[in-house]
Amino acid sequence: MSSDKKQPLAAVTLAAIGVVYGDIGTSPLYTLRECLSGQFGFGVEHDAILGFLSLISWLLIIVVSLKYISYVMRADNAGEGGILTLMSLAGRHTGARTTALLVIMGLIGGSFFYGEVVITPAISVMSAMEGLEIAAPSLDAWIVPLSVAVLTFLFMIQKQGTGLVGKLFAPVMLIWFLVLAVLGIRGIMDNPTVLQALNPWWAFHFFVEYKTVSFFALGAVVLSITGVEALYADMGHFGKLPIRVAWFSVVLPSLILNYFGQGALLLTHPEAIKNPFFLLAPDWALIPMLILATLATVIASQAVISGVFSLTRQAVRLGYLPPMRIIYTSEKEAGQIYIPIINWVLYFAVLIVIISFEHSSNLAAAYGIAVTGTMVLTTMLSCTVAVKNWHWNRAAVGLILVVLLCIDVPLFSANLVKIFSGGWLPLCLGLVMFIIMTTWKSERFRLLRRMHEHGNSLDAMITSLEKSPPVRVPGTAVYMSRALNVIPFAMLHNLKHNKVLHERVVLLTLRTEDAPYVHNLRRVAIEQLSPTFWRVVASYGWRETPNMEEIFHRCGLEGLNCRMMETSFFMSHESLIIGKRPWYLRLRGKLFMALQRNALRAPDQFEIPPNRVIELGTQVEI
Incomplete structure (x- = not known):
């Protein structure tokens, strides 16, 4: 933190773009395709396109901009963030029973993150590799082997540290977001009527038009905000202001422009639903876009891998995981660490997921349930902090809690239907981590008491x-x-x-x-x-x-x-x-x-x- 504060705001903001927003920044690769793939009983229709675009844009504004950027990020522990930090803060001024409940909630949230981090590298890299289908349909059989090769290389270089690779993160991700914006503007100019979706009426109309089906469609909409927890978890690396400036100046406009560009393309050419992200680019740019998307998804994967290393170190120091070997890969940055056992367990888990699910669409069915579960827990823990630590008015906090849960709970409930189509995977992985953490903590306490x-x-x-x-x-x-x-x-x-x-x-x-x-x-x-x-x-x-x-x-x-x-x-x-x-x-x-x-x-x-x-x-x- 001290070194970052001495750097110019522009430099730290650029670094935040490279690390914090990798996951959410690669969501346009697959989100709109999954929303309009026909799995919910309707196809590429005018009202469905505008409805989804309205839902996506307002989720980005309400959940990311208002909830996380403006509200949750206020809850920091000496500048640090993350679900375990929130758990620690929430339990400072509560009774023993309430604290125990808050600890359980925090551990469940941390466990969900372990479940999500297995899917993120797999779905991101596979989505990028699926651009090969557009460039050369005969290369479809190479998607899985190439995805495995890219991720194998990524996990192998972890022990070298992210210092050298990190220097490339910010420029590549900045180029990525600028390209998203340019492609989006290009698509919007071809069909400006898509901008009607900025009106929240289209989100409301979507629920009225498609009734019960629209509720289950929220399970696909939530793919647009996966990675939102990284904003809070990575706060300690960059500080609040650079993350906020990066979001409002670069990331949010680029994402909304690209989603609307894809929507404009689909309004004119419904057949582009096969892969609207890559088809939004001109033919000559397809190969460069494939390379850039691969780099962006590798960076997104690197961000969540680094995040799970940091979360593991926190859990070890707080006594929820056994001591394990932690290697510091930088003499200057304490946050750059490598944990061999976590790295290789995660690698084999990702490998199994890629080989088992074969396509990013299949993985999308498993994605989201862990994210939305953590969102619900973050809402409850942050409201506890607002009352107990900040001494906000209880009625005002109660209103905030109700409003946020009215968004988070439907998103989580809509994702519950994914359990049998792949959602069981992050839940099972999270359950395993929860059992391990609670077992180590309770049995260690029992051992010390006996001694x-x-x-x-x-x-x-x-x-x-x-x-x-x-x-x-x-x-x-x-x-x-x-x-x-x-x-x-x-x-x-x-x-x-x-x-x-x-x-x-x-x-x-x-x-x-x-x-x-x-x-x-x-x-x-x-x-x-x-x-x-x-x-x-x-x-x-x-x-x-x-x-x-x-x-x-x-x-x-x-x-x-x-x-x-x-x-x-x-x-x-x-x-x-x-x-x-x-x-x-x-x-x-x-x-x-x-x-x-x-x-x-x-x-x-x-x-x-x-x-x-x-x-x-x-x-x-x-």
Whole structure:
């Protein structure tokens, strides 16, 4: 954030265009085609075209411009956004039961994002590749293999970081939006009557004309606002103002112009419904458009992949996912990270989706249900923040809640009919992630509670050890303590079996605060408990990663000098045994054991030299 604020507004706005709007910016590739494909019982008809265009344009204005850009983006945690941030903010000033409900809502929203992120790269890249059908119909069989090849390359380069590729993001996406606008203007000039759809009366008339069918058609209209959560989630990278300026100056006008250009083409040539986006371009521009669309969809895919890396890191730091290896791919940008396990699990999931669904139209049937589900949850959480955190008038917030839910709930309900035609996919993926996150959090809490059942008092034990010390050996011992005033399990075992204690003992607790960043002045708090015992509490935000060298450096500045090569780190290693439980809790226990076995070990997590670590094992029944 600090580096972005020093840059000119125009430069940051350009960068926001390249990263934030990739997903929503590629929606014109398939949205209008799906709306008028005939799946709802009507074809390419005058009233249907104008009705859909009116619905799309007003959804972009109301949902994106008013709800997210103007309202939801006000809810930031030290400049950071996203559904987990909103969950954290909403639970700050509520009771225990309400907070638990808000946490569940936030986790469901985060889980929906995991479900959506599998579909986004697949549908975007396949939609671009389907332009081959227009250029050469005989190449239809190559759409899936080429889509797989493009995405394989994209996932393979993730470990190199997005720094170098990121420099190309903004110019390419700016060109993309300008081309969208130019093609749209070209189409509108051929049939200006399409501009009637700016009148919201056509949206109302659409529901009157097509009655029940129009409700189910909302499931296709929502494709125009997929990626809207990226506006909020990426707020921390660019700030509110650049994202807002980019939307109103470039993205919104370009999208509306292109949709209306496609609509004008269909009013004159209904047969263009096969692929109105590519047919809107002149024949000579078809191949360049295919290349540009491929680049734009790769960028859109990159944006959601980076987003899932960021969400995973947040979940790990907040304690909802097990520690895992996180690689920082930039020495300057903390937000550029690579998580190998997430990258390759996501890659194989996308691969299976592409091979199974074969065409973007089939994927469109699965798309939208996760997006609209997250929209409903975002509305409820943001209204909670407005009342509890901003102290807005309850009646006014209630009115906002009703208005927003009157839009979000019908969109979500219309997408529910997609469950049997592919919508089950993001729901199942989201359910898996929800089970994993809640299992890790609850079972980890159960494990820590069992480990601290010995009931011994830390103060009493330190007093006893100072009065009647065991054999003291030279050096410093650091015991990782998950909670204050609790005797570390490793220290108990060391005294019980080895019957020795180092001449200086540090009880280290790492704390994740309810903020993305912690100022260096508040990084370390040191308390001397006795002549030879110290307590050190190191605080980090959920966007930061603890580093032992940094902690030692901060301790040295505070007067507690520790040298890494003269320090032994004692850690406990738990072998888990499942006790008597109902069958469903037994399954959850086995899942937790699997996660625990594959979790990143503390020495690797905190970058402690392996030759300075001593692990003491114990069996714990959970």
